[in-house]
Amino acid sequence: xxxxxxxxxxxIVQKGGISIINCAYENTAFDYFxxxxxxxxxxxxxxxxxxxxVSEKKEGRFTISFNKSAKQFSLHIMDSQPGDSATxxxxxxxxxxxxxxxxxxxxxxxxxxxx
Amino acid sequence: xxxxxxxPTHLIKTRGQQVTLRCSPKSGHDTVSWYQQALGQGPxxxxxxxxxxxxxxxxxxxxxxxHQFPNYSSELNVNALLLGDSALYLCASSxxxxxxxxFGPGTRLTVL
Numbered sequence: 116x117x118x119x120x121x122x123x124x125x126x127i128v129q130k131g132g133i134s135i136i137n138c139a140y141e142n143t144a145f146d147y148f149x150x151x152x153x154x155x156x157x158x159x160x161x162x163x164x165x166x167x168x169v170s171e172k173k174e175g176r177f178t179i180s181f182n183k184s185a186k187q188f189s190l191h192i193m194d195s196q197p198g199d200s201a202t203x204x205x206x207x208x209x210x211x212x213x214x215x216x217x218x219x220x221x222x223x224x225x226x227x228x229x230x
Numbered sequence: 231x232x233x234x235x236x237x238p239t240h241l242i243k244t245r246g247q248q249v250t251l252r253c254s255p256k257s258g259h260d261t262v263s264w265y266q267q268a269l270g271q272g273p274x275x276x277x278x279x280x281x282x283x284x285x286x287x288x289x290x291x292x293x294x295x296x297h298q299f300p301n302y303s304s305e306l307n308v309n310a311l312l313l314g315d316s317a318l319y320l321c322a323s324s325x326x327x328x329x330x331x332x333f334g335p336g337t338r339l340t341v342l
């Protein structure tokens with residue numbers, strides 16, 4: 116059972132354009148939703164994260180939009196640059212007891228930003 | 231400020247062998263989680279260690295075991311390796327009951 120569904124699988128965007136990646140979750144107990152960026156041969160790097168009590172969070176060119184009723188959240192990358200070309204993962208987490216959190220990841224979106 | 235470090239970077243083993251991977255958490259962090267990332271997939275949670283105890287475990291067989299040392303560093307052991315164990319193994323660290331996890335560069339394990 117895939118608890119976090121991510122789309123699209125791959126995305127090609129022109130330099131300066133907006134990249135949009137979507138995720139949907141099933142478990143309403145999830146209460147923390149991070150996005151990670153991963154370059155080939157590297158570990159995932161935390162980009163931005165949101166809690167369900169807010170509908171939007173912006174950090175620089177990166178924005179998370181969150182729709183609690185639809186159980187969906189998305190990452191928007193404004194003014195996309197070739198250096199943004201990477202694989203992006205959405206994830207979700209909940210407290211499993213005693214302050215223990217595990218991340219459940221989507222399958223990833225490979226973003227290519229072309230000049 | 232050192233981030234999460236992992237060793238070795240790459241490892242090649244044959245089926246049936248055993249392997250040990252190592253992780254040092256980010257400075258000030260006391261919790262270590264391990265994830266397996268198959269090629270083209272998102273990371274999957276293996277287990278989490280806190281105060282030298284396994285606090286939570288994902289859907290992985292008992293062939294996967296771990297340990298946390300008093301200095302918070304951790305080891306992941308995999309016994310009786312299978313071809314399907316070939317993957318990037320990621321270590322993530324966090325602080326106590328804080329939810330934010332920071333990942334290391336991973337260890338690429340190839341099982342032949």
